[in-house]
Amino acid sequence: MSAAEILKLDGIDVFYGASQILFGVSFGVEKGQSLALLGRNGAGKSTTMKAIIGLAPPKRGAISVHGVAVQKFTADRIAREGIGFVPEDRQIFPEHSVEDNLKIGIKTGVGGRSDWTLEKIYDVFPILASMRTRMGGRLSGGEQQMLTIARTLMGNPDVLLLDEPSEGLAPIIVEKIGELIQRLRGMGITLIVAEQNMHFCLDIASHVAVIDKGHIVYRGSIDELRANDDVKKRYLAV
Amino acid sequence: MDLDALMRCVGTTSCIVTQLTSGMIIGMLLFLIASGVTLIFGVLNVINFAHGSLYMIGAYAAWTFYQLTGSYFVSALGAAVAVGVLGVLFERFLMSKVYGSNVLMQLLVCYAVVLISDDLIKIIWGPVSLSMGMPVEFRLPPLRFFGGVVPPFYIFMIVAAMAIGLLLWLVIARTRFGNIVRAAAVNGPMVSALGIRVNLYYAAVFGIGSALAGAAGALAAPVRSLTPGMGFSILIESFIVTVIGGMGSIVGAFVASIIIGLTRSFGSIGFPLFVDGVMFLIMALVLIFKPSGLFGRPHNK
Ligand SMILES: Nc1ncnc2c1ncn2[C@@H]1O[C@H](COP(=O)(O)OP(=O)(O)OP(=O)(O)O)[C@@H](O)[C@H]1O
Ligand SMILES: [Mg+2]
Numbered sequence: 314m315s316a317a318e319i320l321k322l323d324g325i326d327v328f329y330g331a332s333q334i335l336f337g338v339s340f341g342v343e344k345g346q347s348l349a350l351l352g353r354n355g356a357g358k359s360t361t362m363k364a365i366i367g368l369a370p371p372k373r374g375a376i377s378v379h380g381v382a383v384q385k386f387t388a389d390r391i392a393r394e395g396i397g398f399v400p401e402d403r404q405i406f407p408e409h410s411v412e413d414n415l416k417i418g419i420k421t422g423v424g425g426r427s428d429w430t431l432e433k434i435y436d437v438f439p440i441l442a443s444m445r446t447r448m449g450g451r452l453s454g455g456e457q458q459m460l461t462i463a464r465t466l467m468g469n470p471d472v473l474l475l476d477e478p479s480e481g482l483a484p485i486i487v488e489k490i491g492e493l494i495q496r497l498r499g500m501g502i503t504l505i506v507a508e509q510n511m512h513f514c515l516d517i518a519s520h521v522a523v524i525d526k527g528h529i530v531y532r533g534s535i536d537e538l539r540a541n542d543d544v545k546k547r548y549l550a551v
Numbered sequence: 552m553d554l555d556a557l558m559r560c561v562g563t564t565s566c567i568v569t570q571l572t573s574g575m576i577i578g579m580l581l582f583l584i585a586s587g588v589t590l591i592f593g594v595l596n597v598i599n600f601a602h603g604s605l606y607m608i609g610a611y612a613a614w615t616f617y618q619l620t621g622s623y624f625v626s627a628l629g630a631a632v633a634v635g636v637l638g639v640l641f642e643r644f645l646m647s648k649v650y651g652s653n654v655l656m657q658l659l660v661c662y663a664v665v666l667i668s669d670d671l672i673k674i675i676w677g678p679v680s681l682s683m684g685m686p687v688e689f690r691l692p693p694l695r696f697f698g699g700v701v702p703p704f705y706i707f708m709i710v711a712a713m714a715i716g717l718l719l720w721l722v723i724a725r726t727r728f729g730n731i732v733r734a735a736a737v738n739g740p741m742v743s744a745l746g747i748r749v750n751l752y753y754a755a756v757f758g759i760g761s762a763l764a765g766a767a768g769a770l771a772a773p774v775r776s777l778t779p780g781m782g783f784s785i786l787i788e789s790f791i792v793t794v795i796g797g798m799g800s801i802v803g804a805f806v807a808s809i810i811i812g813l814t815r816s817f818g819s820i821g822f823p824l825f826v827d828g829v830m831f832l833i834m835a836l837v838l839i840f841k842p843s844g845l846f847g848r849p850h851n852k
Contacts (some may be wrong), residue, residue, distance in 0.1 A: 366744050392746030404741045406734045416727065417734050420746040468746050 317343045318377075319503055320365070320396070320472050325374030325384070327357075327364050327527075334360045337374065338529050340522045342472065347494075347504040349518035349535065351511055351549055357527040358507035359401055362476045365505075366398040367391040378472070379423065395423040397470025401477040401507070403461045407450025411441055414449050414464050422469025434463045437496065455486035462493070472503045479513045491517055511549050515539065523548050557821030568699025570816045576705050576774065578812020579712035583767035584785060585792040585804040586719060587760030593799030594736040594756045597646060598654070600661035602789065603782025604668040605761045609634045609768025610777050611676055614683050617772070623686030627769035631762045638761020642754050665782075672779040681777040689773070708770050715766060719759070720801055732756055736799070791830055795837045797847020806845060 318341035327335035335357050342348045352358050363369035365376060367388035376384040378394045392398065406414050415434060421427045435442035438459050444452070452460060458478060465473065478494070479487040494517045498504060508514050514521070514535070521538045523531035531544045538544060560566035584606055591599050609630045616626035641664065649657050689704040723729040735742045735749050743749040775781070792811055796803025811830055818826035837844060 368740055368744060388740065388743040389746050389748050392744055398744045400741070400744075404738055406737055406741075408737070409730065409734060413730050417731055417742065417747070418745050465745065 319344045319379060320505070321375075321377045322361075322365070323375040323377070325364055325371035325376060327360055327369050327371050329360075329369070334369075334527050335364065335371070336527045338364075338524070338527070339374075340529060340532060342503055342505060342520070344471075344503055345501055347498055347506065347517060347519045349511075349514035349521045350505055350507040350524060351509070351514065351521055352507075352524035353509060353548070353550060356524045358509075358524060359476050360527075361524065362398065362400075362474045362505070362507055365391070365474060366396055368398075392468060392470075393420070393423075395471035397465040397468055397473045399461050399465050399473065399475045399478065401480060403454075403457045405449040405452070405457050405460050405464070407448065409449050410446050411449060411452070411460060412445040414460055415441070415467050418464035418467030420468035423471055426469050429466045429469050431467075434466065437493075438463050455482050455489070458482065458486075458490060459493070466497075470502070472505065473497065475504065475506045477507055477509070479508065479510050487513060509549075511538075511545065552822050552825070554821050557817060560817070560820050563698070565698035565700075566820075568696050568701065570820065571813070572699070572701045572705050572709070574813040574816030575709050575809070576812070577815050578808040578810075579709050580767050580771050581785065581789055581792050581811055582716060582805050582808035583712055583763045583770070585789040585796070585808055586716060586801050587763040588789050589793045589796070589799055589801065589804050590719070590723075590763075591757055591760040592793070594732055595646075595650065595753055596736075597650060597657050598661075599646070599757075599760065600658055600786070601641070601664040601668070602760070602764055603784075603786030604665050605634050605638060605764035605782070606768045606771070606785060607672065607777075607779070607782035608637065608668060609765030610772045610775070610781065611672060611681075611768070612765070613769035613772045614676075614681055614777060617683055617686065621687065623688050623773070626686075627766065630769040631766040634765025634768070635758045635762030638764075639754050639758040641761070642757035646757065647750070647753070669779045676777070676779075678779060683772040683777070686773055704773055708774075711770060712767075715763065716801070716805055719763070723801065728752075728755075788830070791834050793844075794834055795844060797844025799848075800844065800846035803844055803846030 321341035323339050324337045325335055326333060326337060338361055350358050350361060360369055364371050367386055371384050374384065375382055378391065378396060381394060383391045383394055406417065415431060440456060440459060441463055449460060478490050482490065491513060494504070498517065506514060506518060518535050521533060521535050522529055523544060525548045530548055560570060584602060588599060588602050591597065612633050613626045613630035616629045617623060620626060645660050645664070649660050685704060689707065691703045693700045693702050694706065723732060731742060731747055732752055735752050739749050788811060792804055792807040795810065796807035810833065814829055814833065815826055818829055822829065
């Protein structure tokens with residue numbers, strides 16, 4: 314692919330202890346693109362996300378962000394290179410208030426960018442503004458999902474990794490999260506969304522990579538996937 | 552057992568004042584040490600079994616600084632800072648290597664440090680006990696409250712320890728540093744994934760906890776004799792305090808330290824042979840009725 318790739322994975326192998334989870338995973342995203350990483354339960358989506366942010370460092374292969382090789386960096390360093398990570402189990406700080414959760418995320422982006430402020434967050438996430446003193450542990454699942462996305466945005470990332478943002482949420486909330494992601498895309502942020510739910514991704518993604526048993530088995534644009542019944546049947550249980 | 556003597560004491564204000572202040576200075580020394588133990592445990596999830604050695608080093612360092620400078624305040628500050636720096640080095644080069652390991656491994660590393668520092672103390676300062684004596688700044692006539700006699704240094708010690716404790720609490724509860732430290736205590740990897748150099752915060756917390764022990768040593772130097780191994784018994788007591796107050800709770804450490812301090816001072820009159828027994832009894836009762844400690848939260852690791 315082109316040199317405009319803001320994030321690129323090149324043949325990464327990831328192990329948990331002795332067992333290999335990812336096998337030569339390669340893909341990239343260009344600035345402003347939105348890539349859906351689709352796959353079934355246990356396919357390796359979260360592991361891929363953790364590999365990128367440095368929480369599950371690859372044993373082999375390369376990961377580059379803005380052309381910088383980051384595969385040996387610690388998570389905090391990778392985050393400062395412009396990667397924002399939103400984990401699948403939210404991981405908000407339960408005994409911190411909503412506002413304190415957000416404040417922990419404060420960081421300037423690459424090149425000192427600081428587009429996201431508390432005011433802007435509260436503007437985009439009015440629900441959080443109304444509960445800024447509430448403890449994180451007392452939010453509903455949907456509110457926690459909003460908070461964890463907002464907390465990561467406070468660090469002004471160039472690429473946002475969203476791990477199953479729709480998981481375990483009521484359809485109406487899923488819809489809201491979808492709208493939010495659309496809005497973020499409109500602001501020009503680059504996205505990688507890991508999902509089992511292909512339908513959720515059809516609206517929010519421009520490109521897609523399908524992962525199965527730790528291998529990338531398909532890459533294409535979202536429209537190509539729409540037309541490809543074979544891939545949908547074989548890997549996505551549609 | 553001499554409960555009559557205890558009754559006689561609590562019958563006179565002068566005896567109450569004397570025992571209260573001596574109980575408070577025992578308690579405040581314990582508090583400074585236990586709050587470091589509990590802070591380090593709460594954030595890093597390791598028990599620093601070498602914390603007593605840091606207290607000892609703080610006391611000896613204050614003694615030497617006092618010989619050199621003749622100023623107690625400078626010595627105390629110097630000792631706290633020096634032990635804080637030592638703590639950071641200890642964390643970076645030893646403890647951080649065994650964070651993932653089991654407790655036995657951590658215990659072993661700490662025990663090695665305890666043995667080495669006891670020997671170093673003997674080599675540098677000699678095996679016999681030293682005493683600093685009352686620093687020049689505090690060679691003042693004793694104060695009298697309700698007929699009880701209180702050396703001015705005792706007042707200074709109590710106020711200083713409380714001020715340090717309050718400052719510590721403010722830093723942890725109210726600052727960005729504290730906000731991040733509390734988050735790192737719950738979920739270090741997530742804090743790191745938000746771009747924060749979490750290892751620096753771990754080292755800083757270890758350094759602060761160590762500096763508290765150093766400050767305790769410096770405050771103890773004028774009123775305790777300095778001996779190699781002096782850190783051991785106070786370490787055991789600070790563990791009792793930590794268990795009673797609740798692991799990870801600074802407020803709990805404060806309350807429990809005062810309980811233990813007063814038990815020691817009044818106990819030494821009423822049941823001198825059974826003071827340790829009573830301390831363990833209090834701990835056992837707390838463990839039975841509130842296993843997470845008076846101020847500990849059950850879900851704390
Ligand atoms: N900490 C771990 N230790 C060992 N194996 C793990 C660990 N975490 C995940 N695995 C295994 O790695 C494989 C991939 O897991 P991963 O979490 O990446 O899948 P996923 O695609 O995110 O699945 P899901 O849709 O359930 O979130 C699974 O087989 C899982 O059992
Ligand atoms: Mg997953």
